[in-house]
Every structure is written in structure tokens, then in C-alpha cells.
Amino acid sequence: MKDQVKEAVAGVEKIMGKKFADAENPLLFSVRSGARVSMPGMMDTVLNLGLNDETVKALAKASGSERFAYDSYRRFLQMFSDVVLGADLDLYEEALENMKKSKGYKSDTDLTAEDLKELVKEYKEIGQKLGKVVPQDPWDQLWAGIGAVFGSWMVDRAITYRKLNNIPGDWGTAVNVQTMVFGNAGDDCATGVCFSRDPATGENVYYGEYLVNAQGEDVVAGIRTPQPMASKGDGTSLEEKWPHLYKELVDVRNNLEAHYKDMQDMEFTIEHGKLWMLQCRNGKRTAQAAVRMAVEMVEEGLLNKEEAIMRVGADQLDQLLHPMLDPKAPKKVIATGLPASPGAAVGRAVFNAEDAEAWAAKGEKVILIRNETSPEDIGGMHASQGVITARGGMTSHAAVVARGMGTPCVSGSHDIVISYKDKTMTTKSGVVVKEGDWVSLDGGKGQIIEGQVPTVKADTNTGNFGKLMSWVDEIRTIEVRANAETPKDAQQARDFGAQGIGLARTEHMFFDADRIPDMRAMILSDNEEGRRAALARLLPYQKQDFKDLFKIMEGMPVVIRLLDPPLHEFLPHTDAEMQDLANKMGMTLQQVKNRADALHEANPMLGHRGCRLPITYPEICEMQTRAILEAAIECADNGIKVLPEIEVPLTGSKKELDIVKDIIDRTAEKVFAEKGKKVKYEVGSMIELPRAALKADELAKSAEFFGFGTNDLTQTTLGMSRDDTGAILDEYRARGVYVADPFASIDVEGVGALVKMACEKARSSNPNIWLGVCGEHGGDPASIDFFQTCGMNYVSCSPFRVPVARLAAAQAAVRHKNDAGCSCKKAC
Amino acid sequence: MTKWVYTFGNGKAEGDASMRNLLGGKGANLAEMNKVGLPVPPGFTVTTEVCTYYYNNNHT
Numbered sequence: 001m002k003d004q005v006k007e008a009v010a011g012v013e014k015i016m017g018k019k020f021a022d023a024e025n026p027l028l029f030s031v032r033s034g035a036r037v038s039m040p041g042m043m044d045t046v047l048n049l050g051l052n053d054e055t056v057k058a059l060a061k062a063s064g065s066e067r068f069a070y071d072s073y074r075r076f077l078q079m080f081s082d083v084v085l086g087a088d089l090d091l092y093e094e095a096l097e098n099m100k101k102s103k104g105y106k107s108d109t110d111l112t113a114e115d116l117k118e119l120v121k122e123y124k125e126i127g128q129k130l131g132k133v134v135p136q137d138p139w140d141q142l143w144a145g146i147g148a149v150f151g152s153w154m155v156d157r158a159i160t161y162r163k164l165n166n167i168p169g170d171w172g173t174a175v176n177v178q179t180m181v182f183g184n185a186g187d188d189c190a191t192g193v194c195f196s197r198d199p200a201t202g203e204n205v206y207y208g209e210y211l212v213n214a215q216g217e218d219v220v221a222g223i224r225t226p227q228p229m230a231s232k233g234d235g236t237s238l239e240e241k242w243p244h245l246y247k248e249l250v251d252v253r254n255n256l257e258a259h260y261k262d263m264q265d266m267e268f269t270i271e272h273g274k275l276w277m278l279q280c281r282n283g284k285r286t287a288q289a290a291v292r293m294a295v296e297m298v299e300e301g302l303l304n305k306e307e308a309i310m311r312v313g314a315d316q317l318d319q320l321l322h323p324m325l326d327p328k329a330p331k332k333v334i335a336t337g338l339p340a341s342p343g344a345a346v347g348r349a350v351f352n353a354e355d356a357e358a359w360a361a362k363g364e365k366v367i368l369i370r371n372e373t374s375p376e377d378i379g380g381m382h383a384s385q386g387v388i389t390a391r392g393g394m395t396s397h398a399a400v401v402a403r404g405m406g407t408p409c410v411s412g413s414h415d416i417v418i419s420y421k422d423k424t425m426t427t428k429s430g431v432v433v434k435e436g437d438w439v440s441l442d443g444g445k446g447q448i449i450e451g452q453v454p455t456v457k458a459d460t461n462t463g464n465f466g467k468l469m470s471w472v473d474e475i476r477t478i479e480v481r482a483n484a485e486t487p488k489d490a491q492q493a494r495d496f497g498a499q500g501i502g503l504a505r506t507e508h509m510f511f512d513a514d515r516i517p518d519m520r521a522m523i524l525s526d527n528e529e530g531r532r533a534a535l536a537r538l539l540p541y542q543k544q545d546f547k548d549l550f551k552i553m554e555g556m557p558v559v560i561r562l563l564d565p566p567l568h569e570f571l572p573h574t575d576a577e578m579q580d581l582a583n584k585m586g587m588t589l590q591q592v593k594n595r596a597d598a599l600h601e602a603n604p605m606l607g608h609r610g611c612r613l614p615i616t617y618p619e620i621c622e623m624q625t626r627a628i629l630e631a632a633i634e635c636a637d638n639g640i641k642v643l644p645e646i647e648v649p650l651t652g653s654k655k656e657l658d659i660v661k662d663i664i665d666r667t668a669e670k671v672f673a674e675k676g677k678k679v680k681y682e683v684g685s686m687i688e689l690p691r692a693a694l695k696a697d698e699l700a701k702s703a704e705f706f707g708f709g710t711n712d713l714t715q716t717t718l719g720m721s722r723d724d725t726g727a728i729l730d731e732y733r734a735r736g737v738y739v740a741d742p743f744a745s746i747d748v749e750g751v752g753a754l755v756k757m758a759c760e761k762a763r764s765s766n767p768n769i770w771l772g773v774c775g776e777h778g779g780d781p782a783s784i785d786f787f788q789t790c791g792m793n794y795v796s797c798s799p800f801r802v803p804v805a806r807l808a809a810a811q812a813a814v815r816h817k818n819d820a821g822c823s824c825k826k827a828c
Numbered sequence: 829m830t831k832w833v834y835t836f837g838n839g840k841a842e843g844d845a846s847m848r849n850l851l852g853g854k855g856a857n858l859a860e861m862n863k864v865g866l867p868v869p870p871g872f873t874v875t876t877e878v879c880t881y882y883y884n885n886n887h888t
Contacts, residue, residue, distance in 0.1 A: 001878055004833035008872035015838045015870045029871065034854030036876070146874055150882045172879030174852035178871030179837075252866055259864055260845075277866045280857050 005142070008177075016179055021138035025062065026055035028180040031145040033152060035173040038281070039161060044083055046145050047215065048076035048180060050138040063185050070116035072182070075215075077123045077134050080141065084148040085132035095122045142177070149175040163733055166740045181276045183269040184215045190270040191216050192238070194229055196253045197263045199285045202292030204300075206230050206253055208266075210238050216267060216278070248275050256280055261302055262311065263293055287312070287319040295464040298471075305471040306814045312468065314781035314808040318342045318444075320465065321496075321800055322408065325442055326454040335427045335448040337388070337413025340399035342444035344455045345386025345408040349437050351423045353380025360384070367439050369425050371418055373398040375569070379511065381407060386441045388425075388448060390416050393726050400776060406492070406800030408443030416448070469497065469806065476810035478787065479794035481557070482802050483774055485509060485545070490552040493799035497806055500556040501549065502796020503647075503707065503774035506624060507565050509545050510538070516570065517584060523567045524585055524595050528619060535623040542627035543634075550635045550642040557643040559707060559774075559796070561686065562624055562660070564649040566609045568599035605712075605721065610650020610686075614660045621660060625667040632679040633671070645682040647707055652691035654698040661702055684770075687758055688712035696758035700766040707796075708755055710783075711775040714742055717751045744776065746783040752790075759790045772796060781808035788812035789819065832878050836862045837870020850875050 009027075013019050018027035028050040033039075051059065051073045060069035081087040096108070099119055105111060111119070127133045135141055152158060153173050162169060183191030193216075194208025209226035229246070231239040239246040249268065252275075256264045265283030269276045285293070294308040303311070322343025325331065347365035350356045353376065356368045360383035368384040370377065372391045381387055381401055386408040389398045393412055402409030415428045423435035431450060433439055440453040481502030482493030490501065510519040515538060522534035549558055572578050575589070582592045601607035614621030625646065632642045648660045661683050672678045684705035687693055693713070700706070715722055720729075722743045732738050738747060746752050755773075762769050772794035777783035779797030784805060787795055789812075797805050834842040834851060836859045843851045843859035851859065855873030862868050 001832045001874070004831070005872070005874065008833045008835045011835050012837060012870045012872070032854065034852030034873070036848055036852055038853060147882075150879045153879055154883070170880060171849070172876035172883070174850070174855045174876045174879070175874040176852070176855050176858060176871065177874070178858070179869040181869050255864060255866065256861075259860075275867055277861055277868050279854060280861055281853055 002143075005146075005177075012179055020050055020142075021055070022058070023054040024058055026050055026058050026138075028055075028059070029142065030176075030178050030180055031142070031149065032176045032178070033149040033173050034176050035153075036171050037165075037167065039158060039167070039173070045216075046076070046079050046083055046148075048072045049080070049141050049145055050180075051076045052136040052138065052141075055138070063182075065185065066113035067111075067116065068182075068185050070113055070120060071111070071184075074116055074119050074123060077120065077127075080134050080145070081123070081127060081132055083152075084144050085127075085134070087127065087130050087132040091126050091130075092123060095119065095126065146175045146177070149173060159734075166745070168739055169736065178278075181269045181271045181278075182215070183211075183271065184213050185271060187213055188270075188273050189213055190238070192226070192229065192268055192270075194249070194253070194266050194268070195263060195283045196257045196266070197283075197289070197293055199263070199265070199283050199289055202285065202289030202296070204293075204296060206250065212241075216269070242270075242273075245270060245273070245275055252277060258302070261297070261307065263289075287316040290316060291320070291468050292464050295467050306475060309468065309472055309475060309807065309810050310814060312807060314804050314811060317804045317807055318800075321803060322406065322444075323455045324444075325440065325449070326456050329454050331440075331447075331453055332450045333447045334429065334431045334433075334450050335413050335415035337390075337410040337415070337446050337448065338393060338399070339442075339444055339446035340396070340411035341387075341402035341407060341409035343386075343406070343408035344440065344442055344444075344453070345384075346438070346440045346452050346455060347385040349423075349425065349433050349435055349439050350380075350384075351418065351420055351425075351435060353377040353383075355435070356380035357383045367441065369416075369418060369433075369439075370398070372396060373401065378508070381405065386410075386443065388413065388416070388439075388441060390414070390418050396726070397723065402443075403798065403800070405489075406798065408441055410441050410443055410446050410448055413446075413448060469803065472806050472810040473497070476806065476813045478784070478792060478809040478812070479772075480802055480805045480809060481559075481772070481774075481794050481796040482799045483778075483796050484799055485549070487548045487552060489799050490549050493802055494552060496799055496802040498556075498799065498802045499794070500643075501553055501558040501560075502772055502778070502794060504549060504558060504560045506542070506545075506561060506563050507569075509542065510563075510570060512541075515541050517581075519570050520572075520581055521585060522620075523570055523599070524581075524587065524592065526595070531617065532619050535619055539623055539627055542624060543631045546628050546631035546644075547635060550631060550644070551640055555641045555643075557645055559645040559647050559684070559705075559772075560624075560628055561647040561649055561707075562611075563613055563620055564610055566599070566601060566604045566607050567613070568596060568601070568604070571596050571599070605715070611648050611656050611660050612650070614648075614663055615656065618663045621663050622667045625664045626671055629668055629671045629679060629681060630675070632681065633675050633677050636677070636679055642679065643682075644679070645684055645705060647684050647686055647705075649686045649709070650688060650712075651685045651699065652689045653695060654702055657685050657699055657702045687755075689716050690754060693754040693758035697761035697765040700762035700769050703762075703766070703769065705770040705772065706758070706762060708758070708771070708773045708792075709775055710746055710751065710755070710773055710777040711743065713754065714747065714751050714777075717754060718742060718747070740782070745780050746777045746786055748786050752786055755787075756790045759792065763791075770794070779805050781805075781811070784808040785812040785815065788816050830877070832875055833872050834859065834875065835870075835872040836868065838862075839865055843873065850877065852876060 018025045020027045031046045056073045060066040078092045082089045183189045190212045192210030198207045208229040211226045227236045229238045231237045263283045264280050267279040290312045294311040297303040298308045325344040347367040350366045356366050359366045365385050367386045369388045387402050389411045399411045417426045425433040438452040440449040479499045481500040482498040483503040484490040484493050485504040518534045518537045522531045525531045578592045579589050582589045635642045651657045682704040685703045686707045686709045688709035770793050774796040778795040779801030841859035841862040845860035848856045851873045
């Protein structure tokens with residue numbers, strides 16, 4: 001490696017007519033890190049490498065400025081000590097400040113050559129004292145510089161960044177060694193940063209700033225205010241100052257945009273009137289800018305539609321779908337946490353779900369603040385503008401549910417302490433938020449903000465957004481449906497372009513205050529007759545639920561999952577609530593408790609749930625089937641086209657599915673006979689157990705569709721409960737057992753292999769089976785990409801993820817357009 | 829022998845934009861800008877494989 005570096009240095013020396021480590025005409029280098037993707041937290045730049053007590057004199061002579069040479073030297077010593085040797089930068093800054101103070105200077109530029117020589121001496125003394133001496137030999141400097149870049153790959157900041165962004169540790173970083181050019185060697189020198197289009201709005205204008213007689217870091221540090229590149233008519237712009245260089249830069253911009261077919265972020269330096277390009281890369285941009293640029297580049301003929309849709313990050317779209325805090329409004333951030341669910345929320349603080357619902361019922365906007373949330377809090381979360389939790393990660397209950405609802409959420413804020421008793425939240429800095437106080441949050445940034453910050457509605461209906469999404473729909477082959485069971489969510493899904501409902505969870509329909517008593521009465525009955533009586537009272541509610549959904553989703557498929565959770569989830573927990581229930585039921589507290597005890601399970605997730613409910617209590621399934629089909633018939637009578645699909649959860653064998661299917665079909669016959677009318681309905685199975693995947697060819701004989709419940713399939717395949725694995729998963733991801741959180745993005749190698757195999761098996765015995773995914777993974781772009789390769793027919797996700805899923809599906813279709821041997825017969 | 833170092837300068841480059849994994853984003857683009865004929869200060873890129881080697885061989 002060293003030999004190759006030496007050879008490369010010799011090549012550069014030949015081009016530049018200078019020599020590295022030469023006392024007469026020294027070549028100087030910059031050393032920078034550069035990984036596959038941009039990695040904040042990695043080692044920064046070392047400039048002016050190659051300077052020492054001898055070469056600095058040659059630089060002074062060559063540049064004709066001693067001041068410039070010694071300023072470069074002291075900057076080098078400071079940077080090298082900081083980033084290569086890990087010395088405390090403050091000591092160097094302090095020496096600089098003391099020097100300025102003792103001379104009565106205001107600015108760094110007031111320092112004379114003599115001052116800077118003195119400073120160089122002081123810097124060296126600091127190094128001696130710390131035992132961190134900058135080597136004089138330029139070759140030693142170079143080896144140390146390269147080593148330091150590699151070393152910085154494993155610093156904590158870099159590791160944390162990689163973990164958050166699913167970047168494997170074995171990618172490594174490269175090191176770029178480049179000849180120094182100086183933007184600070186006189187008034188005919190400058191340095192600047194520019195974008196080939198406006199990165200905030202996407203407008204097709206040359207956007208950039210420059211500083212005369214400065215180095216790159218001066219632009220970033222913001223000590224001096226840079227001037228604009230393009231003329232504003234006041235004579236300060238680069239266009240007016242050096243028109244020939246501006247023209248050269250415009251050519252560079254046009255050249256690079258045409259070459260990369262993407263917006264470029266460029267850094268340049270002008271050294272004594274000559275332009276040098278130091279860097280170019282695809283520029284970071286807001287979602288809004290990404291959409292505008294993609295559309296305009298198609299209109300300009302630079303991109304085709306398929307290329308254009310690849311230019312917008314699917315995850316980035318989220319930014320466009322939620323209201324934002326007014327960027328111009330003043331904000332006082334009082335605490336931070338994880339950016340669990342994007343968007344802005346403003347409301348009054350409440351500390352439990354009941355209060356949230358009560359306040360919301362009075363027309364108040366509320367923010368629900370909890371240590372953590374549980375399924376009982378769903379109503380309260382629904383009623384809230386936003387959710388804040390003190391504990392839990394990005395896949396905690398609060399985070400998952402909030403994202404599903406499109407409710408902004410900041411989770412796991414360690415800056416706050418919550419007192420349920422006093423109904424207060426106290427921040428680390430001592431701010432106390434009491435019940436009813438206004439609080440704002442930015443779920444995209446993870447910020448909790450004092451008071452009422454005004455919001456602005458994100459404009460999702462602009463021509464550009466609509467145009468891009470119409471191309472997306474032309475290109476994709478996977479259907480996108482939504483998980484929704486309330487009319488509000490279904491309407492939202494439809495507005496966002498969903499092509500049906502891929503999962504309506506019926507259990508959510510029984511928690512309403514006017515239904516739960518009948519549900520509980522049904523559960524507490526120890527005989528079928530009692531259960532049927534209670535179910536008969538629930539039937540009209542269920543029927544109305546489905547009619548609402550069918551009306552909104554007119555002409556589209558609606559997958560309705562039969563009741564899934566174990567019955568004890570519907571029973572109250574506290575003695576007071578149980579006593580209340582006992583009174584209503586004409587039972588004793590002990591009788592209620594006995595029934596609750598009888599239903600209690602050690603491991604409810606693997607307990608009496610899913611298809612096991614209709615097998616033991618067919619009357620529940622009968623009621624639900626009746627509700628679905630009567631609703632469908634009534635809709636059809638009103639000219640509304642409905643496509644109900646009844647889904648059986650947690651099956652593991654064909655036999656189980658057949659038993660439940662038989663209940664459904666017999667009930668249907670009865671309903672059709674009573675009503676004198678038939679509607680088409682389908683029966684399918686969820687695939688959420690490894691056994692179901694293994695026996696998919698058998699199950700497919702009795703099913704018209706499969707819905708892969710990949711949340712549960714991940715839990716059952718990994719043998720890991722999502723709610724209990726936060727700490728283990730962190731360790732696992734740190735050690736590379738899983739790169740991404742398998743509950744956020746599907747574990748392609750393990751769970752994915754099961755899914756793929758099940759798809760192939762299913763199609764082998766039933767070529768017409770319709771295959772889909774519902775759950776968090778259905779809205780995750782990386783998972784959608786994998787589902788495309790399985791030949792999945794649809795994905796289903798929360799309504800707010802629908803546009804994201806549409807875009808991700810289109811991108812997957814483009815990526816896999818030419819894949820050979822795709823197993824699917826339909827989707828591709 | 830493995831090639832650990834890729835040079836660029838004077839309108840020529842041993843790498844290009846497609847070699848992002850080996851040269852990193854910055855290095856690949858520096859090579860590409862040279863090839864496009866833009867004025868880029870000459871230099872070289874030490875590859876990501878050296879980084880991996882460095883960690884597999886106790887930082888030498």
C-alpha cells in the first residue's frame with residue numbers, strides 16, 4: 001500500500017511540477033474521508049498537509065506572503081492536532097483568542113505574520129505538553145492522516161450513525177488525498193459552495209455562495225457572510241465580479257447536471273484567478289424540491305419517467321403528507337426524543353387516555369403525554385393531535401401506532417420526567433408543563449416545544465406531486481391497499497390513492513363505549529345461548545361498520561379479518577371496573593373474577609386467538625359473517641358495488657381453514673336464502689405462522705387469497721416478541737446479527753425465505769390465488785422491494801403510508817424490471 | 829497484487845463514478861469529474877478495501 005501511495009504521489013508531483021516534502025517547491029495535500037454514502041461523524045478534513053518548519057518558508061516565498069504561509073501552517077497544526085492526534089481543540093482556540101486579546105485585535109484577519117509565527121510556536125508547546133506532537137516529516141504526517149481516517153470509521157458517532165441508517169460496518173471508508181489549492185492566498189482567490197438547482201424549492205436556478213480570500217471552512221463556519229453567485233444587481237455577486245469565472249462555473253454546472261442527470265452539490269476554489277472543482281455529489285434536498293426537480297427534469301428531457309420516480313426517496317414523501325410547524329415562527333425546544341412519527345402537532349397537555357378523549361370530546365386539541373402507551377390507550381391516541389412518551393424506541397407501541405394513525409409522535413424522550421399524580425411533565429432544564437398547558441411537537445425532528453407554534457398545511461395537491469404520482473401508478477405492478485377499519489381512516493386511505501382495504505381489524509370495533517358492555521356480556525356468558533343473545537345485540541353495530549367501509553371503498557376489495565385477539569383482552573382489569581361490570585351483569589365480583597381467571601393465559605400471543613376462536617365459538621364468526629354479507633347485500637341494493645373478502649387469522653393447517661370456511665359458507669347460504677339475494681365474497685387465510693408458510697400449497701387449495709401478516713410471522717419465526725426485544729435488538733444490531741430492525745424492515749434471509757417459499761407453493765397448487773402483505777412491512781420501502789421479487793399482488797399499510805408504498809412499489813418495479821426467473825405469473 | 833490506490837488528475841483517472849463501493853462517493857466523483865474534463869486538483873484515493881484490511885489486521 002505504501003509503495004502504491006508513493007508512486008501516486010510521484011505522479012501528482014509530475015503533474016504539478018512540485019515535490020512533496022521538498023524545502024524549495026513543496027507540494028501540499030488535503031486529506032479527507034469518503035465512504036460509499038455520506039457519513040456525518042466521520043473524520044473531517046486535514047488541509048495543508050506537508051507543511052513543516054522548512055516547507056512553510058518555501059510557501060511564503062512562492063506565495064509572496066509570509067502571513068498567508070504561517071496562517072496556513074498554524075491552521076494545519078490545529079487541524080492535525082485535533083482530528084489526527086485527538087488533542088483538545090479548545091486549548092488551541094484559547095491560544096488564538098489570547099493572542100488576539102493581548103494585541104487588541106477583533107478579527108483573525110488582523111493577525112500579522114509575526115503574530116502567526118508566535119502562535120505556531122505556542123501551538124507546538126501545547127503539543128509537547130499534551131504529548132501530541134505533530135510530526136515534522138511530511139511522510140509521517142501523510143501516514144498518520146490516512147490512518148486517522150480509517151480510525152474514525154469506528155468512533156462512536158460513526159457507529160451510531162450507521163446503526164440509525166442501516167449501513168453495514170464492513171463497508172469501510174476510502175481516503176482522498178488531493179493537491180491543495182488555496183482560496184485564501186489573496187484577493188484574486190475565493191472559495192464557494194453551490195447547487196445546480198435550489199435544494200429547498202427545487203427551482204431551476206443556480207444557487208450558491210462564495211467568499212473572497214477564504215478557505216472552505218470559513219463558508220461553513222459562518223464567521224463572514226458569503227456573497228451570492230448569481231447577480232442581484234448590487235455588484236457583490238461572482239457573476240458581476242468575475243464574469244468569465246462565473247461563465248466557467250455555469251458551464252461546469254450544465255456539464256455535471258447533464259452528466260449525472262441529477263442536481264449537483266459542488267465545492268470550488270478560485271486560486272489566483274483559476275477555477276478548481278474540489279467536489280461534486282448529488283445534492284441533498286427537501287421532499288418538495290425532490291418532487292419538483294424530478295418532474296421538471298422529465299419535462300426538460302433530461303430524465304424519463306422511470307428515472308424520475310427513482311429520484312424521490314420513498315421515506316422522504318412522508319414529509320409532504322403532514323402539516324409542518326411554521327418554519328418562520330420562533331420556537332423554544334424544551335426537550336428532545338426520537339423522531340417516531342413525522343409531522344407537527346399542537347395541543348394542550350393531558351396525561352392519560354381517558355382525559356385525552358374527554359378533552360377532545362369538548363372540542364379541545366390535546367397532546368397525550370405518557371411514559372409509554374399500551375393497547376388501552378388507542379382511543380386516547382386517536383383523540384390526540386400528537387403523542388409524547390418518555391420511554392420506548394422507534395418500534396415501541398406508541399411509535400408504531402402513531403405512525404399507523406399518521407399522528408405525530410416523539411417517543412423515548414429521556415429529557416422529561418412525568419408525574420401521573422400531579423399531571424405534570426418536567427424537563428431536564430426545569431420547565432414544568434402542567435395539564436392544560438399548550439405544547440407543540442415536531443415528530444420529524446423529535447422535538448418538544450413550549451407553547452403554541454403555528455402550523456402550515458403541507459401542499460400535497462400541487463401539479464408536480466400529482467404528476468409524479470400518476471407516473472408512479474403507471475409504472476408499478478403491485479397494488480397498494482390500506483389497513484383501515486374506521487370511516488375516517490378509510491376515507492384518508494382512498495384520498496391517498498389506496499386501491500382497497502387490505503386489512504380491517506374487527507376487534508377495534510368492539511372497544512367503543514356503547515358496544516363493549518355487550519362484548520363483555522358475550523364473554524362472561526358460560527353458555528352458547530347467552531353468547532348468541534349478546535352477539536345479536538352487536539350485529540347491527542357490526543353491520544353498520546361494514547356498510548360505512550363498503551360505501552367509502554365502493555368498487556374496491558375490502559379484506560375483513562375475523563376477530564383475532566384472545567377474549568380476555570376485552571375484560572376490565574381493575575377491581576372497581578370489574579365490580580361495575582358485575583353489577584350490570586347481575587353477577588358477583590367473584591364470578592367476574594373467576595371467568596377472567598379462566599380466560600387468563602400465560603402467553604396470550606400464542607393462546608386462544610385467531611382461527612381458534614371460531615373453531616370453539618362458531619357463533620362469533622357466524623355473527624361477523626352475517627354482518628358482512630347483510631351489509632354487502634344492502635349496499636348492493638343501493639347500487640354500491642362491494643367486494644368483501646373474509647380473512648381467517650392465525651391458521652396453520654388446511655383443516656383449520658376448512659372448519660372456519662365451512663362456518664362462513666353455511667352462514668352465507670342462510671343469509672342469501674333469507675334475503676333472496678346473493679353477493680360475491682371470497683375467503684382467504686392470513687399467513688402468520690411458519691407452519692402456514694410450510695403448508696401453503698395445502699392451504700391455497702381452500703383459499704382465494706393470502707394475507708401475509710408479517711408482524712406476527714416475524715415474531716413467530718424469530719421466536720421474539722416485538723414488545724420485549726428492544727434491548728436485545730440493539731445489541732444484535734450492534735453485533736451485526738440483524739442489520740435492520742426485523743420488525744421495521746423484513747428479515748429477507750429468514751422470514752423473507754418463508755414468505756417467498758409460501759408464495760411459490762401457493763401458486764403451484766392454486767395459480768389464481770391473490771397474494772398480499774399487511775402490517776408494518778407493507779409500508780416499508782425496503783420490504784416492498786423484496787415483496788416485488790416474491791411476485792406479491794398487493795401490499796397493505798396504514799393510510800398515511802399509502803403514497804410512500806405506491807412510490808416504493810414503482811421503484812421496486814423499475815429495479816426488478818429485468819429480473820430473470822421471477823416466480824410470479826401475475827404481477828410482473 | 830491488489831490495487832489499493834487509484835490516481836486522478838490532468839483529465840485522467842483510474843476510477844470512475846461507478847466505483848463508489850471501492851473509492852467512496854467522494855473519490856468516485858473526483859475521478860468522474862476528471863474524466864469529464866473539469867479542472868480538479870490532482871491526487872489519489874486509498875480504497876475502502878484498505879480500511880477493511882486495516883480492521884482485520886489489528887490496525888496496521
